[in-house]
Amino acid sequence: MDSSSADSFNIRDFLRLDMFPHFLCPGCGHGIAMRALLWAIYELEIPKDKLAIVSGIGCSGRIGAYIDANTFHVTHGRPLSFASGLALARPDLNVIVITGDGDCLAIGGNHMIHACRRNLNMTCMMLNNEVYGMTGGQASPTTSEARYTTTSQSGCIEPVFDACALATAAGASFVGREVTIHLPDLKDLLRQGLAHKGFSFIEVLSDCTEVFGRKNNLGESPEMILSQKSRMRPSSYGSVDGNIVDEPFRANTLPTGILSRNERPEYGDTYRKHAADIRALKSGK
Amino acid sequence: MSGKGNHKDLQGNHACALGAIAAGCKFFAGYPITPSSEITERMSVELPANDGIFIQMEDEIASMGAVIGASMGGVKSMTATSGPGFSLKQENIGYAAGAEIPCVIVNVMRGGPSTGMPTRPAQGDLMQARWGTHGDHQVIVLTPDSVPEIFTETIRAFNLSEALRVPVIILFDEILGHLVETVEIPNPDTLDLKTRKFAKGPREDFKPYGETKDMVPPMARPGDGYRTHTTGLTHWEDGFPTQIPAQVERMTHRLSGKMIKHRQIIESWEAIDCEDAEIIICTIGISARAARQALKPARKKGIKVGLFRPITLWPFPEQAFKDVTKSAHTILIPEMNGGQLILEIQRLCGDAVRLVGLNRMDGEPIEPEEIETRIKELAKIG
Ligand code: SF4
Numbered sequence: 001m002d003s004s005s006a007d008s009f010n011i012r013d014f015l016r017l018d019m020f021p022h023f024l025c026p027g028c029g030h031g032i033a034m035r036a037l038l039w040a041i042y043e044l045e046i047p048k049d050k051l052a053i054v055s056g057i058g059c060s061g062r063i064g065a066y067i068d069a070n071t072f073h074v075t076h077g078r079p080l081s082f083a084s085g086l087a088l089a090r091p092d093l094n095v096i097v098i099t100g101d102g103d104c105l106a107i108g109g110n111h112m113i114h115a116c117r118r119n120l121n122m123t124c125m126m127l128n129n130e131v132y133g134m135t136g137g138q139a140s141p142t143t144s145e146a147r148y149t150t151t152s153q154s155g156c157i158e159p160v161f162d163a164c165a166l167a168t169a170a171g172a173s174f175v176g177r178e179v180t181i182h183l184p185d186l187k188d189l190l191r192q193g194l195a196h197k198g199f200s201f202i203e204v205l206s207d208c209t210e211v212f213g214r215k216n217n218l219g220e221s222p223e224m225i226l227s228q229k230s231r232m233r234p235s236s237y238g239s240v241d242g243n244i245v246d247e248p249f250r251a252n253t254l255p256t257g258i259l260s261r262n263e264r265p266e267y268g269d270t271y272r273k274h275a276a277d278i279r280a281l282k283s284g285k
Numbered sequence: 286m287s288g289k290g291n292h293k294d295l296q297g298n299h300a301c302a303l304g305a306i307a308a309g310c311k312f313f314a315g316y317p318i319t320p321s322s323e324i325t326e327r328m329s330v331e332l333p334a335n336d337g338i339f340i341q342m343e344d345e346i347a348s349m350g351a352v353i354g355a356s357m358g359g360v361k362s363m364t365a366t367s368g369p370g371f372s373l374k375q376e377n378i379g380y381a382a383g384a385e386i387p388c389v390i391v392n393v394m395r396g397g398p399s400t401g402m403p404t405r406p407a408q409g410d411l412m413q414a415r416w417g418t419h420g421d422h423q424v425i426v427l428t429p430d431s432v433p434e435i436f437t438e439t440i441r442a443f444n445l446s447e448a449l450r451v452p453v454i455i456l457f458d459e460i461l462g463h464l465v466e467t468v469e470i471p472n473p474d475t476l477d478l479k480t481r482k483f484a485k486g487p488r489e490d491f492k493p494y495g496e497t498k499d500m501v502p503p504m505a506r507p508g509d510g511y512r513t514h515t516t517g518l519t520h521w522e523d524g525f526p527t528q529i530p531a532q533v534e535r536m537t538h539r540l541s542g543k544m545i546k547h548r549q550i551i552e553s554w555e556a557i558d559c560e561d562a563e564i565i566i567c568t569i570g571i572s573a574r575a576a577r578q579a580l581k582p583a584r585k586k587g588i589k590v591g592l593f594r595p596i597t598l599w600p601f602p603e604q605a606f607k608d609v610t611k612s613a614h615t616i617l618i619p620e621m622n623g624g625q626l627i628l629e630i631q632r633l634c635g636d637a638v639r640l641v642g643l644n645r646m647d648g649e650p651i652e653p654e655e656i657e658t659r660i661k662e663l664a665k666i667g
Contacts, residue, residue, distance in 0.1 A: 049512060092508060114347070
């Protein structure tokens with residue numbers, strides 16, 4: 001499909017309309033990320049019946065309920081473990097995990113690195129808004145230094161996680177990052193991640209206007225997503241000295257687009273082949 | 286040999302794994318921990334050979350999550366653990382209880398608290414098995430006392446879990462896990478296996494948590510066209526979150542109601558020599574083995590003693606217990622903990638009978654002689 005799909009894509013076809021109005025705050029970036037995801041699903045023509053969305057706890061985790069698919073809203077930090085069982089047991093399903101920076105990198109950090117290592121076929125969309133929104137705005141592993149949150153009232157003193165670097169180092173076979181302001185680019189990245197065979201990790205820079213933006217005087221949604229845009233560094237800019245862990249605010253230092261990709265064996269395929277060999281050996285006896 | 290099946294000498298942990306395979310288990314996720322690792326190891330051999338999936342996860346929490354995830358996909362699933370691992374699984378066990386996802390959890394008990402005694406037996410998790418996860422919730426807990434019974438109770442665990450959409454916990458201790466006994470592996474055709482009801486009919490009419498006659502709604506399988514929502518939040522019949530008191534009330538009532546409604550198939554117990562018994566021993570698992578041995582010598586001495594052994598520990602078979610203990614003036618409760626089962630007996634008996642605990646928490650089993658001696662003392666007091 002080409003870009004003209006913007007006209008034929010009707011988000012309503014993918015939503016549980018009777019669940020509306022939704023609970024997201026005005027200006028929250030999560031809605032844009034959901035739109036991009038559904039648009040990518042539309043372009044790939046994934047049947048809704050074969051779509052399994054597993055989400056964790058937090059504002060990110062709640063958006064699954066609005067999507068007309070098989071949706072599973074599970075425990076805090078654990079969506080990747082539930083999704084691993086589901087994807088292995090049902091390789092016919094297209095499994096997508098929606099998680100947040102706290103859900104994925106703090107309480108779920110162990111599951112995240114091992115999901116990357118295992119390379120089971122699924123797509124993990126991590127919405128990074130630097131904060132625990134649902135519980136009232138506490139600091140997360142991606143809260144930039146000096147940012148104010150309800151648990152860092154005089155400015156956060158911890159360094160951040162670079163989720164994509166972590167995913168790459170842990171072995172994810174598709175890693176990418178995008179911001180919400182570039183909706184078609186985000187859709188394209190998600191589409192490629194969904195089409196990739198193996199574990200795809202996609203970080204979306206989202207904005208929490210209500211409990212993070214306000215607390216840090218970052219303005220409304222437009223100002224917040226524009227400042228995210230200024231941090232972007234698409235691969236066409238070439239590489240950069242320094243890293244996002246040390247310099248969270250420097251312009252054009254945040255790599256975006258596809259950051260790493262390889263075609264190593266997918267775990268489900270490997271397991272099934274291994275099991276078939278065992279059965280053949282057994283019946284040969 | 287009865288000729289009905291195969292006889293195998295197995296340790297309890299292996300009998301558990303083979304029971305799961307016989308029950309139709311097709312997914313196991315686990316994490317190494319003593320003294321239950323042999324279940325995980327055996328499943329890693331059996332499942333690939335039986336069209337199933339085995340995965341060793343990164344931790345106990347992930348194992349429980351993967352098991353629930355596979356079950357949500359429509360597959361019979363199990364995990365096994367011990368001590369600290371059982372504590373870690375509690376969060377997701379609560380999810381399975383709330384969202385009504387069938388699954389089987391084995392806990393091979395070892396000494397605690399904390400790391401405790403990984404290679405020594407204990408019965409310290411009786412209350413944790415019932416109440417380990419937060420909030421009011423329903424689980425079934427089975428406590429076999431022999432290797433053959435571990436095999437059959439594992440099958441029953443799957444059947445109950447599937448029929449009632451409830452997590453079922455199998456509880457035994459290190460000794461039973463490693464004890465080798467002969468198990469009759471039945472011909473698969475002779476087994477009565479239950480599988481959950483899957484949703485059928487038009488999507489518009491289907492309510493994932495709707496009222497049904499048996500109080501156990503059918504499950505929608507992803508891919509079958511129902512596209513339902515499953516959540517750990519308190520939910521209404523449609524599966525979506527609710528906090529409306531009347532709805533919450535009805536949903537929580539159904540969860541406990543289904544357990545009451547199906548008590549007959551859930552409850553299981555053994556009563557030996559209880560008809561005229563004045564002293565009744567009430568105990569489970571390996572301690573019941575010791576109690577059984579103590580019965581004969583005591584009876585020979587003319588002491589009217591019997592044994593009541595809950596095989597389903599939770600929900601406790603209380604009517605059977607009340608009926609059986611009618612003539613007793615004393616109930617002796619041997620258990621390898623500081624006194625957990627005795628709390629339930631106290632609840633049921635009040636001050637009507639004398640309750641005596643016999644407790645060991647030193648990593649050693651309770652010996653038949655200890656029980657026999659205590660019976661004699663109690664008979665003397667009258
Ligand atoms: S609290 Fe923040 S993250 Fe949550 S919905 Fe509101 S704006 Fe979005």
